[in-house]
Amino acid sequence: MWPTDTLAPTAPAPPLPPAPPVPPSLPPLLVASPVAVQRLAPAGQFGSPVPGPYLTSDEPAPTPLPPGTPAPAAPPRARTHAAPLPRRRRSSCAPATTFEAALTDLAADGSTGALHGPDGAVHLAGGLVVHAEAPDAATVGRLLTGAGRITARAWEDSLLPGAGRLAEYLLDSGLLGAGELELARLAATLDGAQPALAQHDGELRFDPDVRPVFRLARPLSVLELRGAIGRRRSLLDGCWPSAELDRAPLLATGAEPRGRTAVPRRRRQALLAAADGTRTAPELARLLGRSTYGTLLDVRQLAAAGLLAAPRPAAVPDPPPAAVPQAAPPDVLLPPGPRSYDSSDPEVGLLLRLRAALEAL
Incomplete structure (x- = not known):
């Protein structure tokens, strides 16, 4: 052991340098907050160079409480009411007829088949329109023969059972080009869709097993089909x-x-x-x-x-009433039969009620 007086006094530890103040973190961006008006604070306001401005509140900082004092309860926040949502406007593409509404629902489900109505039918494949037909609409064969692109005899030959699939036969035989056939299919589809989409009354029937003879190479969505038909109707009404x-x-x-x-x-x-x-x-x-x-x-x-x-039909006069032959007088005179009474007459109705009351006694 060393003597006590030989020990050197311990030198005091040097004081640590004061820690630099920690810059406050940037508050998150407040959107539609009910607090007071915000202002931008310049950089370096809190004692250290903080790059860039940030949001601070105009409210004064709270006074620090002495140690051991319980923190007061926070005042209840004022309940803010959210701004009312804007009213939904009716879309201009909303279905206008019963057939359009049913077709839109089937297309949303990705259905495949034909929706039939009294005045026409529309064929779907995976929710897309591939063909449309109507009793008074033009067909692909009528358009091709009417334009002179194919003879009626060649069209009848293509309809034979041994011709196979009609579209492929027309293309493979060189009678038509792919563009000509697609143009005829599109014209026939739009021609049949116009009366079909206008159906608002009548029974509708969906057949998932029906397939059209011709189908578009590029199918149309229901919205595209309705837009094309709407433009056609606008042209007709403009004329x-x-x-x-x-x-x-x-x-x-x-x-x-x-x-x-x-x-x-x-x-x-x-x-x-x-x-x-x-x-x-x-x-x-x-x-x-x-x-x-x-x-x-x-x-x-x-x-x-x-x-x-449109010529008006000529008014046809009503035929003259035929002469009613007079009945010959009977050989034996019979008593007159019971007379018919008009019960709507108040006096006759009163007499009938009195008679019924007397008979009930």
Whole structure:
């Protein structure tokens, strides 16, 4: 052991340098907060160079409490009411008919099959439109033969059972090109979809096992189909706002046109020559080998120019009443039968009630 007096006094430890103040962390960005108005604090306000401004509140900092004093309860926060949501506007693409609503629901489910109605049907494949047909709409064969791209005999030969699939036969035999066939399929689809989408009454039936003979190479969504049909209806209403000529027999007036029309001369002459007062617009389209929509558009333009009209049927007078032969007087006079009474007469009704009351006694 060393003597006590030989031990050197221990030197005091040097004081530690003061720790630099920790810069406050940046508060998170407040969006739609109910606090007071925020302001931007410049950099370095809290004693250290903090790059960039940050959000601080205008409220004063709370006074520090002495140690051991319990913290006071926080005051209840004012309940803020959220801003009301904007009212939902009705979409312009909302289904307007029962058929459109049913077709939209089937397309949303990715269905495959045909939705049939009284005036037409639309075929779906995986929720996409591949074909449409209607009784008065043009078919692919009518459009091809009417345009002169294929003869009626060649079309009948392609329909034979040994011809296989119709579209592939037409392409493989060189009778048509792929673009021509697709154009005819698209025109037939739009022609059949116009009356089909307009169905609002009648029974609808969905058959998942039906497949069309022709189908589009590029299917359409239901929204695209409805947009195309809506534009077609707008064009028709712009030419002639009334649909009275779409189903009525048409007759050429023979008058001078009131203005220029966009109908070419050859189509105008053929249409006026076939309008004899007995054929409707779909029948004229079938006769001329054209689409029903194209014929309706020409009919409305010619009607606006005063070249076509729907003749009113002549009023047929009622036939004169036939002379009723007088019955011969009977040989034996019989007492008159019971008379019929008008129970709506108040006096007769009163007498009938009195008689019924007397008979009930």
